[in-house]
Amino acid sequence: MASGGDKSAWVKGSGNKAAKAPGSADRRPGLGPNAPLLGAPRSRQALATPALIVDLNAFEHNLKSMARLCKRAGLALRPHAKTHKSIEVARRQIAAGAVGISVATVREAAVMVEAGLPGVLLTTPVVGDIKLDIVRGLAGRSKDFMVAVDTLAGVEALERGGRKLTVLVDLDIGMTRTGVPDIGGALALIRRVQSSKVLKLAGVQAYSGMVQHIKLVADRENVYGAQLTHLQAVLQAAGTELGYKPDIVTGGGTGSFDIDRRAGLFTECQCGSYVFMDVQYEDVQLSSTGPNPFKTALFVQCTVISNNHPTSPTTDGGFKTFSMDGPIPRLARGVSPQAVYKYFGDEFGKVSGEELPLGAKVELVTPHCDPTVNMHDFFHCVRGNVLEEIWRVDARGSL
Numbered sequence: 001m002a003s004g005g006d007k008s009a010w011v012k013g014s015g016n017k018a019a020k021a022p023g024s025a026d027r028r029p030g031l032g033p034n035a036p037l038l039g040a041p042r043s044r045q046a047l048a049t050p051a052l053i054v055d056l057n058a059f060e061h062n063l064k065s066m067a068r069l070c071k072r073a074g075l076a077l078r079p080h081a082k083t084h085k086s087i088e089v090a091r092r093q094i095a096a097g098a099v100g101i102s103v104a105t106v107r108e109a110a111v112m113v114e115a116g117l118p119g120v121l122l123t124t125p126v127v128g129d130i131k132l133d134i135v136r137g138l139a140g141r142s143k144d145f146m147v148a149v150d151t152l153a154g155v156e157a158l159e160r161g162g163r164k165l166t167v168l169v170d171l172d173i174g175m176t177r178t179g180v181p182d183i184g185g186a187l188a189l190i191r192r193v194q195s196s197k198v199l200k201l202a203g204v205q206a207y208s209g210m211v212q213h214i215k216l217v218a219d220r221e222n223v224y225g226a227q228l229t230h231l232q233a234v235l236q237a238a239g240t241e242l243g244y245k246p247d248i249v250t251g252g253g254t255g256s257f258d259i260d261r262r263a264g265l266f267t268e269c270q271c272g273s274y275v276f277m278d279v280q281y282e283d284v285q286l287s288s289t290g291p292n293p294f295k296t297a298l299f300v301q302c303t304v305i306s307n308n309h310p311t312s313p314t315t316d317g318g319f320k321t322f323s324m325d326g327p328i329p330r331l332a333r334g335v336s337p338q339a340v341y342k343y344f345g346d347e348f349g350k351v352s353g354e355e356l357p358l359g360a361k362v363e364l365v366t367p368h369c370d371p372t373v374n375m376h377d378f379f380h381c382v383r384g385n386v387l388e389e390i391w392r393v394d395a396r397g398s399l
């Protein structure tokens with residue numbers, strides 16, 4: 001499952017030989033120092049680094065693959081933009097058939113609504129007056145904007161001000177992060193929203209995070225299966241006790257997708273990482289019946305900036321380049337398969353087991369795609385050796 005090294009075209013001649021596209025920086029202002037390279041032959045190897053890279057062929061494969069799998073399972077897709085925080089990626093997901101976009105933060109919600117994207121679902125309950133005001137404003141600007149709620153106090157807060165808002169009741173099926181944990185509490189919250197004069201109930205959300213990276217489908221199914229049994233019990237109780245069948249049952253991630261699409265409980269899924277993949281997901285068995293349906297599309301390109309210690313050259317990517325909540329970044333291009341990357345400080349890394357010339361480029365799979373993306377301003381989108389496009393990480397930040 002490792003990406004494996006591919007040294008061709010990366011060490012030799014890496015660096016400065018790409019022809020500049022004259023004037024292109026002026027035509028594409030605000031796209032960073034690599035904008036003049038857009039469209040130039042061998043521009044991938046000439047990038048100023050550290051640079052976040054999207055392999056467009058792999059990215060497009062992932063869009064198609066997910067659309068096909070969802071269609072086959074009769075599931076809608078509302079992919080999670082917490083992975084990419086990018087208007088352009090969201091647009092392409094919708095063009096590939098997604099019904100909308102899930103978001104985790106108020107800023108992500110604002111960016112996607114302001115870009116005119118449909119079906120934006122804020123999957124995190126909102127607390128605090130400033131954020132509540134922003135969310136009420138977004139509801140006025142997008143007719144199908146939705147937000148998750150998981151407490152009675154949260155319902156009351158959303159009602160304040162009287163702005164019409166569509167909500168989903170968030171269910172905790174075992175993760176203990178957000179959501180109502182028990183059946184009685186879930187029914188009480190559903191009933192409370194149903195009786196609201198301000199809020200409209202669109203359905204329920206049930207997401208479980210920790211199970212996503214359990215390596216084998218069978219083991220994942222054991223743990224997650226019990227959680228889905230709880231979801232089933234809530235849905236059944238809502239039917240028998242309240243006569244309520246939610247229009248939307250949303251949740252799931254890339255790791256649980258294979259199970260979710262067979263479970264028959266969800267109407268839609270919120271997978272996020274599938275679009276890029278990362279080291280964590282490269283090591284997870286994603287399908288019970290065949291090979292992993294998604295390709296690694298996200299990399300960070302780094303440059304060798306010092307090689308005075310020949311067998312451990314220093315690169316320009318370190319703690320501030322990769323999020324460190326996952327495994328170490330995995331070398332994918334520019335080195336032999338035996339080479340290993342090591343963190344070597346805020347702005348530095350080491351490649352051990354490989355002699356590389358000054359200016360050589362290496363590309364690494366990100367340990368965990370979402371927080372790594374949040375450390376960068378731009379996606380450098382490549383096809384083969386050419387930098388085809390640069391997209392902004394529009395919703396980068398914390399709010």
Ligand SMILES: Cc1ncc(COP(=O)(O)O)c(C=O)c1O
Binds near residue numbers: 082083104207254
């Ligand atoms: C609520 C919610 N839905 C969906 C996802 C997407 O999960 P993944 O990136 O594993 O596909 C996440 C990820 O953290 C999430 O928090």
